[in-house]
Amino acid sequence: MLVRDPRDNTVSWTYHLRAIDPGMIEFNSLIQQLPPAYFTWPHQTQLAFQVRTFLPAAVNWIEGWLNAATQAEPPVQVQFVSFDDLRRNPTALVESVLKFHQIRDYDLSKVQPPEPGKRHFRQGKSGVWREEFSEEDRQFAANLMGNRLESLFDRIAVS
Numbered sequence: 001m002l003v004r005d006p007r008d009n010t011v012s013w014t015y016h017l018r019a020i021d022p023g024m025i026e027f028n029s030l031i032q033q034l035p036p037a038y039f040t041w042p043h044q045t046q047l048a049f050q051v052r053t054f055l056p057a058a059v060n061w062i063e064g065w066l067n068a069a070t071q072a073e074p075p076v077q078v079q080f081v082s083f084d085d086l087r088r089n090p091t092a093l094v095e096s097v098l099k100f101h102q103i104r105d106y107d108l109s110k111v112q113p114p115e116p117g118k119r120h121f122r123q124g125k126s127g128v129w130r131e132e133f134s135e136e137d138r139q140f141a142a143n144l145m146g147n148r149l150e151s152l153f154d155r156i157a158v159s
Helices: 006-019 022-028 043-071 083-088 090-100 135-145 150-158
Strands: none
Touching: 006 043, 006 135, 043 135, 083 090
């Protein structure tokens, strides 16, 4: 499972939605229900909405996989890899995933590093939530997350 700080994911998701055509609201409703006026809101209002809707879902999603890997009987074999590792060395990360799944016959010569501004890769920086979140959003995120994902981030840092 590719793991990114869900606060950074929330910022990224907000920018992703801003970049699509508002006519896509029906498609997006398959993922997340957006208010009809969402695309007319300024960025900070959209971000505050996403902090309260998308962020909790992202935290729950990651936490669910962590619980499956540690508390299920028998435990589910889950490889946790970090977004920062993907950003730094995509070829090595893909190779580790292939090895985890015991896939042996592969050619990674075509794996190219992401380029900012292309496809879904806006900036790829970690910690941007610190610049983007309002004080109220920071407090909401801190109350929501607490130390719920701490063991996961510790595990990723060790591997």
